[in-house]
Amino acid sequence: MKILSERSLIMDLGSFYIPDKNKSSTKGDDAYFISKHHQTIGLADGVAGWAEQGIDGGEYARQLMDNCVTTLYAEEKEIVYPQIVLEKAYSNTNVEGSSTACIITLMKEYLNVVNVGDSGFxxxxxxxxxxKSSIQQYFFNCPYQLGKSSGCDDPSIAKELIIGVRAGDVVVVGTDGLFDNVFVSEMEVAIRVLRDEGCLKPQLLAKLLAEQALENSLIKSGDSPYTIAASKEGKFRSGGKPDDITVIVARIVPPMDIL
Incomplete structure (x- = not known):
């Protein structure tokens, strides 16, 4: 594995997580990992519906992400292939439950992405x-979900992407708790304000976006990305959508900018 200083571009990384206080588990249903060494990040959103069967909806997501990290450090290969990481993590995750997943690695000047469900970037x-990555779902609010129980999916349905990046680009990765509550225009404003003030730091941006998502999720009236999507399906509601909120921000920079 090349050390960071030998790469032409690297991801400067930050994250922020706000679990939904209305859920039974204080940990929430989201999980994520950041491996600066492997220039790889990932997140998963456990399906909350498992709580109706007495199952912690976040346990599958947490184990899946833990197994991704285990796979990364067990192999220590020069090139990380997110699809292979996901497949091996999935095969080693045997608890009941299911989750979405998004894994991204930076290879030279490209993001190599594998995505399942309505998490994305x-x-x-x-x-x-x-x-903007597309949502994978069977119907509205029913995303593809990894798991080994009946009705769940396996990594063969994952969508693989390769996206070119440049120095200065910003990648925002999140679960639906972010994207259901924060409009693209709001994200653009946050990025521009921090850039113009000279403090476009990944950790700060992740925190600001997560807090914006939380604030918007508690609004009882008006439009949100979720309500607009719901209205297109004939499901009319108003306001935000309370949920777990995970945000990972990657700023694409030359190594000398942060080393």
Missing amino acids: MLFRNGNMIY
Whole structure:
């Protein structure tokens, strides 16, 4: 594995997690990992519906992410392939439950991505969103989900992507708790303000976006990304959507910018 200083570009990384206080587990249903050494990140959103069967909806997500990290450090290969990481983590995750998943690694000047369900990422350049990963779902609010119980999916349904990046790009990765509550325009404003103030730090941006998502999720009236999507399916509601909120921010920079 190349050391960071030998790479042409690296991901400067930060994260922030706000569990939904209304859920039975204080840990929430989301889980994530950051491996700066492998320039790889991942997150998962456990399906809350398992709570109706007395199962912690977040345990599957946590074990899946733990097994991703175990796979990364067990192999220590020059190139990380997110699809292979996901497949091996999935095969070693045997608890009841299910989750979405998104794993991203930076290889030279490209993001190698594997995604399952409605977690995902956006790519911003010069303060503008230029790419958004698509949602994988069977029908509205029923995303693809990894698991070994009846009705769940396996990694063969994952969508693989390769996206080119440049120095200065910002990648925002999140669970649906972020994307259901924060409009793209709000994210663009946050990025531009921090950039113009000279403090576009991944940890700070992740915190600001997570807190914005939480604030928006508690609004009882008005539109949100979730309500707009719901209305297109004939499901009318108003306000935000309370949920666990995970945000990982990657700023694409030359190694000397942070080493």
